[in-house]
Amino acid sequence: MQFKHLGLSEIVLSALASKGYTEATPIQAQAIPSLLEGRDLLGIAQTGTGKTAAFMLPSIDRLMASEKRAQPRGCRMLVLAPTRELASQIAESARDYSKGTNLRVMTCFGGTSVHKNKVDLARGVDILVATPGRLVDLIEQHYAILLGIEILVLDEADQMMDLGFIHALKRIVRELPAKRQTLFFSATMPKTIRDLATQFIKDPVEVKVTPEATTAERVEQQVTFVTQAEKQSLLTLALRDPKIDRALIFTRTKHGADRVVKLLSGNGVASNAIHGNKSQPQRERALGEFKSGKVKVLIATDIAARGIDVSGVSHVFNFELPNVPDQYVHRIGRTARAGATGIAISYCAEDERPYLRDIEKLTRQKLTVVPLPADFVNESSKIKSTRSPMPVSRDESNGRNGRAMQHSGRSSSAPRGNAQPRREGNSFGDRRPPQAGEQRRSDGPRSDAPRGDAPRNYARPKSKFTARPARPAGTGGGRPR
Template sequence: MTFKSLGLSGPILAALDAQGYDKPTPIQAQAIPPVLDGKDLLGIAQTGTGKTAAFVLPTLQRLMAKDIGRLVPGRARMLVLAPTRELAAQIAESARNYSAGQHVRVGVVFGGVPVPRSIREVSRGLDILVATPGRLLDLVDQRALDLSALEILVLDEADQMLDLGFIHDLKRVVKIIPQKRQTLFFSATMPKQIRQLAEQFCTRPVEVKVTPVGTTAERVRQAVTFVSQREKQALLNLFFKTEPFDLALVFSRTKHGCDRIVRRLGAAGIEAAAIHGNKSQPQRERALAAFRNGEIRVLVATDIAARGIDIPGVSHVVNYDLPNVPDQYVHRIGRTARAGAEGIAYSFCDDEERPYLRDIEKLIRQRIGDVPLPESFNDAVAATEEAGDPRPARRRSKPKHGIKANKGHRPAANGKPKPKNRQRRRGGLQRGAKRA
C-alpha cells in the first residue's frame, strides 16, 4: 500500500516524498480514508505509530480543497488540542512540513510564552491552530480568538489530557465550538472515562484500533534491575559509562529529582539536560534542540514531557523512578524504537516500587526480565558518594545602593529598634504635625 492509493493529493504526496516517507503505517492506512470522507474518527494506537500524520495529512487536503478566500483575523479553521508544549510544537512543525509550498497558515500557542505573543499568533487568522487547552481558553476569554467558524477539531493524546486534569477545559471547549464539525479523537489507551469523553465529542465515529490497549512497542527490549533508591544514581552513572548508546531519555518522578540527576551526572563527567514544568519554555526548547542535534546525549524528564518527545534517534529509555500509573510506562518506553528502529527500556526498581512493577507487568501482559547488578557496582557507589551532589552556589543578595537591610527600623535612645512612622513616609502626616 502507498500514500497515493489512500487518495492523497499531488501536493501532499510531494511533501511526503520530500520528507522521505514512502509507505503508510497501519494507523495511517486505516485512518486517512474515513477522514478524507469527512467522518468522525476514534483512533487508538500506541505512541510512535505515526498518529500525527494520520490526522494532519487528510485534514490538510480537506482544508486545501475548500476555497474560502482570505482568512478571518482571530479565527481558525482547524484546532488541534495537545496536552504538552513539546507535543504542540512538534505537531505544528509536522503540519508546516506536510503543507510545504501551499498557502496554509499554521500557528501554535501554549503556556510558557508571553500572552501578547500568542495573541499576535492568532491575530491574522489561521488554517490550523495547535494549542494546549489552558492557553487556548485564555485567548478565548480575552476575545483574541473566535472558534465559532471551526471546521475540524482534533484531540491528540486524549488520555494524557485527562491525566493532567484538562477534563473541565475540554468540556468547556466543546460548548463554544460549532456542533457541525468533523472531530478526530486520538489516544494511546482507552479507559472508560476516555471513551465517555469521546462520546461527547464525536458523532458516530469510525473506530480504528491498531494495537491492543496497554501493549508496548514490539522492538523495545525491556529489563529491570532491583536497586535501593539511594544507590540508583551510582547505577545510572555506571550504565552510561559502560553501555553503548546513541541518545538516552531518563525519566524521574519529580522535577527536583530531574535537576539532581543532571547535577550528579555532570559530576561524573556525563553531560545531560533536564526538562520539566519548572523550566521556562526557551529552556525546554534549547534542551530539546540540543538533544535532537546530538549536542547532549542524555535528557532527563518528568512524565509531563513523555508525550512530546518524538525523536527517532532515542536508543535507550531509563526509568530512574518507576511510574505509579502503569499507563505511563507504556508512554515512556514508546519514546524509543520509533520509525522502525529498535530500542532498550531499562528500569530501576527499589523495594517500595515493586507493587508498581507488578501493575506494569499486569497491564502489558508480560514479565519484565531482571538484570543483576554489575560486578563494578560497589566501586561506582563509592565514587558517587564521594562526588556528592554539586549544588549550584547561591548568590547572596546585596543591599541596594548601600542601604542597610534593616532600613525599616531606626535605633531608639534605649537601643531598641523603633519603627518608622509609615504615615509620614506615605505623606499621610507632615513632618512636625500633631495628631488630632
C-alpha cells in the same frame, strides 16, 4: 501500503516525497481514507505509530478542497495537545506536510507571549495547535473565536485527562460549531476516556493499531532491583556504555530530574533536564541539543516528555518507576520509533515494587530481571554521590559567623540540647531524600505541574520582634488593637 494509493493530493504527496516518506504506517493506512471522506475518528494509538501524519495529511487536503478562509481571530483546524513540546512537534509536522500550499500554521501555549498569540490570530490562521489552558485564556479575553472550525483534533486525550484539562476541554467545546469533523486519539481507552470521546465525536470510525495498554514489541524491557542509594551509581555506570546513542531518563518529580543532572555532571556525563520549572527557551534549547545529538542524555518528567519525538533514542531509563502505570507505556514508547528497536531499563527500589506489579498487570507481561554488574561494588565506589550533607542547625550556622541568635532570644553559645526541633516538609525544614515507603507531597500524576498550580503550604518563620502589648481602649488616641 504506499501513500499514493490512499487518495491524497499531489501537493501532499510531493511534500511527503521531499521528506523521503513513501510507505504508510498501519494507522495511516487505516485512517486516511475515512478521514478524506469527512468521517469522525476514534484512534487508539501510542506515540511513535505515525498518528500525527494520520490526521494531518488528510486534514490538509480537506482544508485545501474547501477553499474557505479563516475568520479574523479564528482558525479552520484546531489541534489540542496536552503539552508545549507535543504542540510544537505537531505544528512542525503540519508546516512540513503543507509545503506548497498557502495554509498558515500557528501555535499557542504557556510560556510564550499572549500578545504575540493575539497578533498572530488577529487575521485568522488555517491550523492552530494549542494547549487547552492557553486557548481558554485567549477565548476568555476574546482573542480567539472558534465558530469557523471545520476540523477538531484531540491528541493524547488520556494525558489531557490526567493533567486535569477536562474542564478546559468542556469550555472549549462550547465554543465550537456543531457541524465539524472530530478526530479523537488516545494511547489507552479506559471507560473514562471512552465516555469523554462520546461528548466530542459522532458515529466515528474506530482505528486500533495496538492492543490497549500494551507496549511496543520492539522494546526490550528490563528491570534491576536496587536500593535508592545504588541508583545513582548504576545509572552513571550504564551511561558510559558506548552502545547508547541517545538516552532518555525519567524521574517522577522536577527536583528529582535536577538531582540526576547534578549527579551526572559531577561524574563527567553531559545532560539536560526538561520539566515544568524550566522556562520555554530552556526547554526548547534542551530538546534541540538532544535532537541534534550535541547532548545525548535528557532527563525528563512524564508531562514534559510528551512531544519528544526523536527517532535516535536507543535507551529509556526509568530512574524512578511511575506511580501511574499508564505512564510507563508512554515512557518506553519514546524508544523503538520509526521501525527501530530500543531498550527500556527500570530501576526498582523496595518501596517501588507495588508500582512494578501495577505496570506488569497493565501491560500483561513480565519485565526481564537483570542483576547488578559483578564489579558494581568496586566501580560504584568511584562514583561521586549527590547526597546532600545533613542540614546545618541555626545554632551552628550563626556560631560560624559570630552573630547572636537575636530572633530566638538565645546566644550562639547556647547548648544544642535547647534548640527547637526543625520543621520538616517546608522551605525551612529538612531536605533529606525520601526514605523507603515514604513519598514527597509532589509525587503523583501532577508532579510536573507549573509552579502556579502547585499547592502552597509554607510555614512562616518566627519573627525576631516581640509582640507589642495591647493598648487599653480609650488611651493614646488610636483605635483599640
